[in-house]
Amino acid sequence: MKEARRKDKKGMKDKDVAFCIMEYQKVSGPLRDTIPEIFNHLEPLYESIRKQHPLVFEGSADPWKEEQWMSMMGSILDFMQVEGDDRVTCATHMVRDDARIWWEVISQEKDVTAMTWAEFLQAFSDKYYNVAVQASTVDEFATLTQGNMIVIEYALKFDKLAKFAEDLVPTNATRADQFVRGLKPMIARDVEIVSVGDNRHMPKF
Structure with a gap:
């Protein structure tokens, strides 16, 4: 054998x-x-x-x-x-x-x-x-919402797409704002945005 x-x-x-x-x-x-x-x-x-x-x-x-x-x-x-x-x-x-x-x-x-x-x-x-794929990916990121996903699933998808749409979220502040806007309203209200000086970071749960 x-x-x-x-x-x-x-x-x-x-x-x-x-x-x-x-x-x-x-x-x-x-x-x-x-x-x-x-x-x-x-x-x-x-x-x-x-x-x-x-x-x-x-x-x-x-x-x-x-x-x-x-x-x-x-x-x-x-x-x-x-x-x-x-x-x-x-x-x-x-x-x-x-x-x-x-x-x-x-x-x-x-x-x-x-x-x-x-x-x-x-x-x-x-x-x-190519250009068509880039445009589609950026559009998907711009319109991404939590929907039926749990928060961790939404966060993972957000990070993946953000990698290909850096022009839309060039700073930590714009990235955090985009993330919160995509959350379910009830969850977004409970999110605490941590500020250090003028720098804004990703939400902490």
């Missing part, structure tokens, strides 16, 4: 590396002469990344999930000191479903083997946080 498990684990590792090689073949043409070199280079790299338990990105209309995934991948790559186009290769290895289709389209339009990390970030932002 233990031997079978070891084989399964190795099979998954080999499958991941084989997947990477196939992706290289798609964007770079035949790699028969260089497969051993690529395999030896990528195998330890992807194995190390796998041990960090990175999230898979499937595509989303939620800018928070996109920002969270990109931040997580960037942190892992920085921690592992992955440089150059290997950063792009590693990150795109973790995209699936709709995000995989988007990346395949990008791969057909340009030579992604030479794509820098900055160019990848820009392409990702253009797709998942």
Whole structure:
């Protein structure tokens, strides 16, 4: 039984590396002469990344999930000191479903083997946080109210959306005012705004 498990684990590792090689073949043409070199280079790299338990990105209309995934991948790559186009290769290895289709389209339009990390970030932002998404997110934040949410749920959603609408709440005072305006009237009346000098802070409950 233990031997079978070891084989399964190795099979998954080999499958991941084989997947990477196939992706290289798609964007770079035949790699028969260089497969051993690529395999030896990528195998330890992807194995190390796998041990960090990175999230898979499937595509989303939620800018928070996109920002969270990109931040997580960037942190892992920085921690592992992955440089150059290997950063792009590693990150795109973790995209699936709709995000995989988007990346395949990008791969057909340009030579992604030479794509820098900055160019990848820009392409990702253009797709998942374009002008329309930004406007929608800002509008959602501006009209956010507590509704049927409990206060902690409202506070969490408020913080997530505020991250993408900083122009609407540039100071602690405006942020606190916006937060209180969204609360249920009965709760808002009971909220104590703590003032220190001219600085206003988030409500305390």
